[in-house]
Structures are given as structure tokens and as C-alpha cells.
Amino acid sequence: MRLMKNTQLSDQINTQLNNSNQGMTVFAPTDNAFSTLKAGTLNSLSDQQKVQLLQFHVLPIYLTTSQFQTVSNPLRTQAGDSGSQLNITTSGNSVNITTGVVDTPVSNTLYTDGTLAVYQVEKVLLPMSLFGPPSPAPAPGPLKKKKAGSDDDTPTTDDGSASADASGGVVFGGHLHGIYVGVIGIIAAFYL
Structure with a gap:
């Protein structure tokens, strides 16, 4: 009352x-x-x-x-x-x-x-x-390729969040390509 x-x-x-x-x-x-x-x-x-x-x-x-x-x-x-x-x-x-x-x-x-x-x-x-329970977070947007001629052709979502690459690895903000290059550079420096 x-x-x-x-x-x-x-x-x-x-x-x-x-x-x-x-x-x-x-x-x-x-x-x-x-x-x-x-x-x-x-x-x-x-x-x-x-x-x-x-x-x-x-x-x-x-x-x-x-x-x-x-x-x-x-x-x-x-x-x-x-x-x-x-x-x-x-x-x-x-x-x-x-x-x-x-x-x-x-x-x-x-x-x-x-x-x-x-x-x-x-x-x-x-x-x-x-x-009631909170609404679920929205699903990430569809994958899209970078423009032709770009030096990074890793697929990302519309918002640049995580997506999968061709080998099944996870791309965080489209930076997996840079991680591969960095790891290859470290291995090459070690063996040279």
C-alpha cells in the first residue's frame, strides 16, 4: 500500500x-x-x-x-x-x-x-x-574481404571483431596476418 x-x-x-x-x-x-x-x-x-x-x-x-x-x-x-x-x-x-x-x-x-x-x-x-534474463549479445556481422590490393586480405566482420581464417585460426580485429608475420620473423632470426 x-x-x-x-x-x-x-x-x-x-x-x-x-x-x-x-x-x-x-x-x-x-x-x-x-x-x-x-x-x-x-x-x-x-x-x-x-x-x-x-x-x-x-x-x-x-x-x-x-x-x-x-x-x-x-x-x-x-x-x-x-x-x-x-x-x-x-x-x-x-x-x-x-x-x-x-x-x-x-x-x-x-x-x-x-x-x-x-x-x-x-x-x-x-x-x-x-x-527476465538479459537479451543475448548480437551475433557478429558477416565476414567480408578487404579491398583488392590491400596488404592484409584477412576476412573480418563489419565491426572488425574476431572471425575465422581459412585454417580455422581466430582473427582478433583482423590482425592474425601480422601475428603470423611476427612469428615467422622470430623463427627466421633464430635460424640465421
Whole structure:
């Protein structure tokens, strides 16, 4: 609640409820859920990321417990982007939420009035967009030959990073040719 007040998300929810006929669904983590987060998790987030985290706990539609059985996944949250979706699954009367980072049961109905539903969850819902694995580094560009007439015809990538030469050796920034010449010069000096 303190985080909602500090980020003014509670004001946003009130405004949206007054101006919409779709209602809202809020998933409220317990105090224990917040205390089990890794130390410093909330403090490491910017103000904008804190708002995004809270918005991830809000669906822009009103869902009853019976509607959890037939909901279409993934569900878009108030956080908006594609990394801010969650899935709801059911088994009998049990309801589970999956974010791609955490799974948690819906353990209790805290409030419902036909417009706003608030459900208790046992973990903080962590969105992929904030807590998912980092994107992999881009692959190196395609190999290309130096211009004809150049005294170094070793293939390199567009950015001059490592590439393989014809013998399978690794070229670091296109300088393997110079290493070969240097090694040959040392051997020739030793035998002369």
C-alpha cells in the first residue's frame, strides 16, 4: 500500500475505475511476499520501474473467480508491453499465476464489488520485462574481404571483431596476418 501511495498508482486506479466500465482486477502480494524478495530488489528499481512493477499487478478488466476458468492467456496488464503479460491457469478450485519469472497461487479473495476485484497472491509478480534474463549479445556481422590490393586480405566482420581464417585460426580485429608475420620473423632470426 505504501508503494502504491508513493507512486500515486492508487490515484490512477481510482480515476480509471471512475472513467471505465470494464472494471479492474488487482493481485495483492502479502507482506511476506515482499519480505522474501532478494534484499535491495525494490531499492534497485527506478521510480518508473516501481510504477511498472505495480502496474503489472493490475489487469484492466474485472475478473471473477469463475472467469479465471475460461480466461484467454496471456493477459495484458496495466504495465502494457509484451514483457508485461501473465498467464492464469486453474485446476479445480486452485488458481495459479505465471509471469515467466515466478509462479504463485491466488490464495484468497480480498475484495470484490462487481467493478473492482482484489485477490491475494503469495509472491510478488515479477514481469519478464524487468526481471527476465538479459537479451543475448548480437551475433557478429558477416565476414567480408578487404579491398583488392590491400596488404592484409584477412576476412573480418563489419565491426572488425574476431572471425575465422581459412585454417580455422581466430582473427582478433583482423590482425592474425601480422601475428603470423611476427612469428615467422622470430623463427627466421633464430635460424640465421
